[in-house]
Amino acid sequence: xxxxxxxxxxxxxxxxxxxxxxxxxxxxxxxxxxxxxxxxxxxxxxxxxxxxxxxxxxxxxxxxxxxxxxxxxxxxxxxxxxxxxxxxxxxxxxxxxxxxxxxxxxxxxxxxxxxxxxxxxxxxxxxxxxxxxxxxxxxxxxxxxxxxxxxxxxxxxxxxxxxxxxxxxxxxxxxxxxxxxxxxxxxxxxxxxxxxxxxxxxxxxxxxxxxxxxxxxxxxxxxxxx
Numbered sequence: 017x018x019x020x021x022x023x024x025x026x027x028x029x030x031x032x033x034x035x036x037x038x039x040x041x042x043x044x045x046x047x048x049x050x051x052x053x054x055x056x057x058x059x060x061x062x063x064x065x066x067x068x069x070x071x072x073x074x075x076x077x078x079x080x081x082x083x084x085x086x087x088x089x090x091x092x093x094x095x096x097x098x099x100x101x102x103x104x105x106x107x108x109x110x111x112x113x114x115x116x117x118x119x120x121x122x123x124x125x126x127x128x129x130x131x132x133x134x135x136x137x138x139x140x141x142x143x144x145x146x147x148x149x150x151x152x153x154x155x156x157x158x159x160x161x162x163x164x165x166x167x168x169x170x171x172x173x174x175x176x177x178x179x180x181x182x183x184x185x186x187x188x189x190x191x192x193x194x195x196x197x198x199x200x201x202x203x204x205x206x207x208x209x210x211x212x213x214x215x216x217x218x219x220x221x222x223x224x225x226x227x228x229x230x231x232x233x234x235x236x237x238x239x240x241x242x
Contacts, residue, residue: 137240145240146185151177152235155194162214162228165199174238176201179215179223181237186221193219194233197226 139150
């Protein structure tokens with residue numbers, strides 16, 4: 017047998033040596049090559065298997081936003097503390113054009129709050145809710161002619177009450193009409209064509225009328241503040 021192997025051709029011997037060398041190199045590569053022996057940037061990203069690099073192995077800032085696929089990051093993964101205030105939110109904080117600021121103040125101070133068409137509304141201080149509107153709880157300090165009283169109510173966004181409603185309001189707890197009658201917004205014809213007087217209501221609830229140039233106290237009826 018020994019002489020038989022010795023008769024083998026040199027080519028066969030070379031092939032055997034090459035096979036052993038190849039097997040030895042593979043074993044060496046498998047046991048000697050690790051992450052430390054790989055040169056930086058020597059492996060392109062497309063040669064890495066999916067999921068082979070965990071997130072904690074990535075350098076901070078190494079991946080730019082433009083490199084992320086659309087929709088790959090959701091709000092749950094974003095630290096809200098790292099996001100500044102958007103310009104529109106800054107403008108909202110300043111509220112320099114908020115025309116509802118006074119309405120909000122009135123709502124804070126509202127008395128007898130209710131709802132109108134699904135919207136919260138209420139009466140301003142010193143007024144009482146009655147018959148769907150806000151009635152001034154006390155009469156005016158000064159007695160004035162009827163046109164002056166009507167103008168004062170109009171500038172407050174209200175009007176003088178009608179006679180029967182004022183009579184009913186006078187029956188509410190804690191309400192007392194001024195002595196000497198109060199103006200209403202009703203007129204009556206007293207002595208013929210173009211002869212009109214203004215109806216008044218006394219503290220006792222009696223309905224009277226006097227000429228508009230006389231002076232009486234009054235109270236205004238103002239719509240609900242929404």
